[in-house]
Amino acid sequence: MNRLIRLGLMFGNLIPVTSPALVDRYNRALEHLTGKTTTLTDFHIDISGFSPEVGEELDDPLYLNENGCNRQFILLTTAQKTAPLLNASFSTSRHILRQFIETNEAQLFALTARDAVAGELLNSVFSVTNPARLNDIRKIEIEADTTTGLVRDAEKLGQLSDRFLGEEDGWFDDVLIGEMISMAKRTGDVTRNPVRLKQMVFEQENFWTAHFGGTYLFRSTPPTAITETAARLEGAGLGDVIEKRDTNRIARFLADNALVEPIIKARGIDGTAILRQKMDFIVVDAAHQADVDLTGATRRDIRRLARRHADDLPPEYHALRQLVAWAEDGARWPRISSDHPAYFYNLRASDHADADLVNMLLAELAPKDVRQLFICHKALFYRAYAGWSETKKSYVADMLAREYAVDKAGTRAALFGHEPGMEESPAPPPPPRDDMIARVGPWGAVRRERS
Known part of the structure; x- marks a missing residue:
């Protein structure tokens, strides 16, 4: 594969992580998500923050994609939006991540200037060892925050601010005011610089999954699954099952x-x-x-x-x-x-x-x-x-x-x-x-x- 790598046909457009500050942020996010860290001082990451070098070091190519489901991600820069997605388990994952970054680009740019953003593509399924679970994958939601919980704290500060302005005795509530001041030291002025990521939900109609030898699911047409071995998917409620x-x-x-x-x-x-x-x-x-x-x-x-x-x-x-x-x-x-x-x-x-x-x-x-x-x-x-x-x-x-x-x-x-x-x-x-x-x-x- 060295020829492909040299010509930019494999691992092309990956984002280099070389500065100690970025490596430190990556490690904080990695530990936050998985409990693991890397000792590498430079490596490359894809759109989800997955690094082939870190995967090799940890001997785990799925360290951000356990069970090939609910992909986790680490964002160090909005430039990741142009990077590929390696080891994809679902054909829609890269599109979802890119749309999330582009929709929240201004907020993510501000957040990643100080910390890494860590998150997950969430659905109701945590394992697809049973093919019937593929039918339960209907929508994907994105959950994301910095490793210090800045987005969560900013949202809470906004709620406290609404209480302060809405309650008749808010000006005299020393506990409320003290909590707002303490939280504002971490989040900054959320009235002038709102720190809020748009909540996004992605419907999953038709997609490919790497599971079961590579399977194509079409649900907006008469439900159909095209797969390697039909016997494995028969009776799973996926519609008409066709072998490749x-x-x-x-x-x-x-x-x-x-x-x-x-x-x-x-x-x-x-x-x-x-x-x-x-x-x-x-x-x-x-x-x-x-x-x-x-x-x-x-x-x-x-x-x-x-x-x-x-x-x-x-x-x-x-x-x-x-x-x-x-x-x-x-x-x-x-x-x-x-x-x-x-x-x-x-x-x-x-x-x-x-x-x-x-x-x-x-x-x-x-x-x-x-x-x-x-x-x-x-x-x-x-x-x-x-x-x-x-x-x-x-x-x-x-x-x-x-x-x-x-x-x-x-x-x-x-x-x-x-x-x-x-x-x-x-x-x-x-x-x-x-x-x-x-x-x-x-x-x-x-x-x-x-x-």
């Missing part, structure tokens, strides 16, 4: 709920260029399987290799090539059924609130597209990377550093962005070749039963 290998049922679920669209037809992107890049990644995977040296290979070299060994390439490559020929040259529309290995390579999430979750699922169903796998499902990418040959590792890492890391936002927009329709009048009728799509579905024929 049951591509026909997954395809039907995605199509019936309008969660995906074909790349070749998507508005605002160069669909054929994206498919050609996916073809290159499939060639790289085939070369890896055949022990072909890819050191220093360019995209031109990859396509030359594809032409030379076309007959030996897997069916995914040939199906995507036929789609490109249909789009560019008017060739015959290829019939790609949902059990064809190329089926999910021609899909991306449609424009809806859970696009990131659906693209994550698609990355898992089309793992030879290493770029989408890296962007949408990093944990799975890192596991796959560990088993690759050195030449494939080198090629993929260099490609991602060259074509993705230099412009992450631009690449994401080019691959997954959606543009609104520009027509002010009814759109013209589609060209004749789209009639085939209307008859068989934009993804090809989706089979209703497993073969």
